[in-house]
Amino acid sequence: MPEFQERVRNFFKESKRVFLVTKKPGWEEYKKAAKITGLGILVIGLVGMLIRIIGILMLGG
Template sequence: MFIEKIKNFLSQCKRVFLVSTKPGKDEYKLSVKITGLGILIIGIVGFIIFLITTAIGGL
């Protein structure tokens, strides 16, 4: 049973590797922009939380 699960998992991994392709230049740029935007948003939210806690009295 455990061996069958491993074989099934490896079969699925092989199928994914065969179908996947290297990202093109445009796709890579889009991925970098989205990742950068996410990091920026998380930073802004963290800074706002910092300002609020500082204004309240430094919980």
């Protein structure tokens, strides 16, 4: 049991260190991330639609 407590303590210590190093993104960085995410969703949707269309054409419905 002490090993588990030590692992939990280390986890929180590491998590605290990560939170201290990170920073809140600025508006420009947020917009860029939103655009990239939206583009990724669009690409995945188009690939899925193409696969569906090819499947319909090959199997006839």
